[in-house]
Amino acid sequence: AQRVTQPEKLLSVFKGAPVELKCNYSYSGSPELFWYVQYSRQRLQLLLRHISRESIKGFTADLNKGETSFHLKKPFAQEEDSAMYYCALRPGNTGKLIFGQGTTLQVKP
């Protein structure tokens, strides 16, 4: 079965603390994984994709095929990082995305 699991509904940290939003996936093929973010009163938007190996707004995510994980990390959280974060899997050569349940990140001052 194709599935994305984000085990934490809410992650609350203080400004300056490290952040790790967990994402685990289930997929038999070679996965393509993404992180999308929804800031308050804004549209859902792409944050980063694993294939690009990029760092966006200080966030990085490494695909670990052995652990079937794609955790999102940032060494020092900022208040403006507070948002809902979704991990998503694209199975095969389709445009469809399978989203996780989402994690709300709350960064306290």
Added chain:
Amino acid sequence: NAGVTQTPKFQVLKTGQSMTLQCAQDMNHNSMYWYRQDPGMGLRLIYYSASEGTTDKGEVPNGYNVSRLNKREFSLRLESAAPSQTSVYFCASSVPDYQLETQYFGPGTRLLVL
């Protein structure tokens, strides 16, 4: 460019009523999608359209129908609304570049079915 637009922003229906959610994009994208967002469930794909003239079911298609009117527009219809369809509905579009796939989302439609 407006990107992806959705109408209406908010709607209240009674059980059994019908309505159509409208979505349009001005980015010349081939693919379009309808999702619903529910607390604790994330976004779930209802229907998608890989190109003009084609539509396919997603994860939760029951109770919905779609029409890909042209390349720009992709509508979602609820023929007989049920309280279980209370949700936030998002439309998205993308260019099917399998290396750089990015979906662009609309602002959402909040639907309350009483």
